[in-house]
Amino acid sequence: MIELKNISKDFGSGEKAVHAVRDVSLSIGSGEIFGIIGFSGAGKSTLVRCINLLERPSSGSVFVAGQDLTALSAKDLRAARKKIGMIFQHFNLMPSRTVAGNVAYPLKGSGLSKEDIRKKVATLLELVGIGDKADAYPSQLSGGQKQRVAIARALANDPQVLLCDEATSALDPQTTKAILHLLKHLNETLGITIVLITHEMAVVKEICDRVAVMEYGRVVEQGEVFTVFAEPKQDITKSFIHTTSNLQKVEALIAEDSPVTRLQPGELIVRLSYVQRNVNEPIISAVSQMFNVSLNIIFADITIVQDSPIGGTVAIISGEKKQITKAIEYLIEKNVGVEVIKDARADR
Amino acid sequence: MQELIVNIAPNLASKLPDFYKALGDTMLMVLWSGLISFVFGLLLGVVLTVTKPNGILENKVVYQILDKLVSLFRSIPFIILLTWVMPITRALVGTVLYVRGAIVPLVFGSVPFFTRQVESALAELDGGLIEAALSMGSSPLEIIFRVYLKESIAAIARGTTITIVSLLNLTAMAGVAGAGGLGDFAIRYGHDRNMADITNVTVLVLVLIVCVIEFAGGRIVKKNTH
Numbered sequence: 163m164i165e166l167k168n169i170s171k172d173f174g175s176g177e178k179a180v181h182a183v184r185d186v187s188l189s190i191g192s193g194e195i196f197g198i199i200g201f202s203g204a205g206k207s208t209l210v211r212c213i214n215l216l217e218r219p220s221s222g223s224v225f226v227a228g229q230d231l232t233a234l235s236a237k238d239l240r241a242a243r244k245k246i247g248m249i250f251q252h253f254n255l256m257p258s259r260t261v262a263g264n265v266a267y268p269l270k271g272s273g274l275s276k277e278d279i280r281k282k283v284a285t286l287l288e289l290v291g292i293g294d295k296a297d298a299y300p301s302q303l304s305g306g307q308k309q310r311v312a313i314a315r316a317l318a319n320d321p322q323v324l325l326c327d328e329a330t331s332a333l334d335p336q337t338t339k340a341i342l343h344l345l346k347h348l349n350e351t352l353g354i355t356i357v358l359i360t361h362e363m364a365v366v367k368e369i370c371d372r373v374a375v376m377e378y379g380r381v382v383e384q385g386e387v388f389t390v391f392a393e394p395k396q397d398i399t400k401s402f403i404h405t406t407s408n409l410q411k412v413e414a415l416i417a418e419d420s421p422v423t424r425l426q427p428g429e430l431i432v433r434l435s436y437v438q439r440n441v442n443e444p445i446i447s448a449v450s451q452m453f454n455v456s457l458n459i460i461f462a463d464i465t466i467v468q469d470s471p472i473g474g475t476v477a478i479i480s481g482e483k484k485q486i487t488k489a490i491e492y493l494i495e496k497n498v499g500v501e502v503i504k505d506a507r508a509d510r
Numbered sequence: 511m512q513e514l515i516v517n518i519a520p521n522l523a524s525k526l527p528d529f530y531k532a533l534g535d536t537m538l539m540v541l542w543s544g545l546i547s548f549v550f551g552l553l554l555g556v557v558l559t560v561t562k563p564n565g566i567l568e569n570k571v572v573y574q575i576l577d578k579l580v581s582l583f584r585s586i587p588f589i590i591l592l593t594w595v596m597p598i599t600r601a602l603v604g605t606v607l608y609v610r611g612a613i614v615p616l617v618f619g620s621v622p623f624f625t626r627q628v629e630s631a632l633a634e635l636d637g638g639l640i641e642a643a644l645s646m647g648s649s650p651l652e653i654i655f656r657v658y659l660k661e662s663i664a665a666i667a668r669g670t671t672i673t674i675v676s677l678l679n680l681t682a683m684a685g686v687a688g689a690g691g692l693g694d695f696a697i698r699y700g701h702d703r704n705m706a707d708i709t710n711v712t713v714l715v716l717v718l719i720v721c722v723i724e725f726a727g728g729r730i731v732k733k734n735t736h
Contacts, residue, residue: 214645216641216644219590224571237649240647240648240649242644243644243646243647244646244647246645247645248642248645248646250638250642252636252638253638254636254638254639254641254642255642256657256660256661257661258641258660258664258734258736259660265641267646267656268646268647268648270656271652299736300736301736315642316645316646318646319646325645414579466535473561495626509691
């Protein structure tokens with residue numbers, strides 16, 4: 163559906179030039195929810211604006227639905243943009259128009275009669291769950307409601323693609339969830355392709371199928387969300403994933419010498435991570451029974467990504483030295499990642 | 511009424527027809543030069559906004575020339591502008607006197623002022639709205655009318671109110687240079703012939719006019735703010 167080929171975008175020239183996007187190539191399939199994550203300044207907002215040419219790339223080409231947008235005339239580009247909806251972090255609703263007026267904005271000149279526009283607006287508002295707000299002004303709405311209006315407006319011309327530029331970054335966590343569910347619902351019912359820019363890994367985890375990680379204008383890692391979560395390759399990806407998990411807190415606790423991480427001689431702290439899609443056996447209780455070791459869980463963080471559990475636990479293992487070794491071997495055999503964080507076996 | 515005026519302002523009472531004529535002339539000057547300035551100022555303000563660097567129709571040459579021209583006319587004191595544009599006035603309307611002769615310099619004096627007012631009103635608009643409109647496939651013309659102007663009605667009304675009040679001020683100067691009107695009336699009788707009551711009443715009437723203009727402007731602003 164969307165094909166970006168060697169996109170670069172520079173602002174300014176000479177020594178002061180800023181290379182916002184550097185040689186990015188992406189392919190986004192039809193009906194996919196594709197996340198682009200990065201810290202602010204990584205170039206993700208510029209990149210998403212290259213998809214509808216709000217920013218014209220300095221080099222490279224942009225194909226949407228098979229059409230090379232960079233080659234279109236101004237008029238054809240406007241027609242193409244009507245099929246690419248976009249929503250923004252700050253909603254960008256027109257304050258002098260009512261909710262219905264905002265949603266009707268892109269329908270003017272579409273050939274629909276006034277009555278048809280009124281009906282279409284009502285349907286769209288129902289679809290996004292604010293059918294009763296048609297006559298309200300944006301200033302009377304909450305952030306979540308404003309984003310719903312923006313989504314309805316973006317969908318007015320039945321686009322094939324919806325670009326979301328930090329669409330949930332100005333919303334509280336609960337509203338964020340509700341908006342993400344709405345996007346997922348639209349993706350499933352309308353089959354619309356969604357490109358989602360965010361700096362929150364939790365957003366990616368919630369609804370994306372695939373993700374690209376951006377740093378310094380480049381895409382440094384991309385793949386299925388589950389795979390990226392399970393086996394992040396780049397440091398930046400790891401740091402994003404850590405923001406969604408509390409399994410990293412154990413190091414801080416050890417550094418603080420927290421009572422929960424003080425070991426008896428012979429014990430050790432391990433971080434177990436489930437990186438395969440087949441974690442549905444009760445591994446911890448199995449290990450405990452088979453090798454007669456006890457596992458005292460300090461942290462556990464398992465979430466569902468793309469319908470598979472992912473995450474891990476941090477636990478203190480105690481038992482006989484040989485049995486502990488066997489238990490660890492067994493875990494590795496079962497494709498559980500084992501990382502020894504603190505070892506007091508030698509203290510015995 | 512007549513008696514009241516005679517008692518409070520005896521000099522004015524004897525000049526009533528002149529006074530009404532002066533009031534009418536002032537109104538005519540404000541009305542005509544105001545209307546013309548509104549159209550040109552709005553046009554130039556929009557052109558400046560859209561041709562600005564990063565504007566929707568960015569054009570360095572047009573922007574720079576227009577911007578400098580506006581600054582040029584803004585920096586000339588009106589009383590000098592009045593005499594400076596006399597050749598143009600004469601060429602356009604045939605005379606530099608009376609209401610007709612005043613309209614040209616008044617337009618030259620207030621168009622640059624109003625242009626800046628419009629420009630700053632449009633600059634207040636959230637750039638995100640323009641970006642949203644572009645993303646929805648709006649053409650530049652659509653963006654000008656349906657976003658820039660439509661969404662800035664309140665801000666433009668505010669600028670218009672300020673411009674009309676300043677225009678009223680300019681008509682007094684134009685009046686002294688041969689156009690007539692309230693300013694001329696107050697100077698000629700109130701000052702030159704030491705008829706203080708005429709000056710006082712003129713000031714009072716001008717205050718009333720300004721109040722009415724500001725009230726009307728405020729209403730438009732209020733109606734268009736949500």
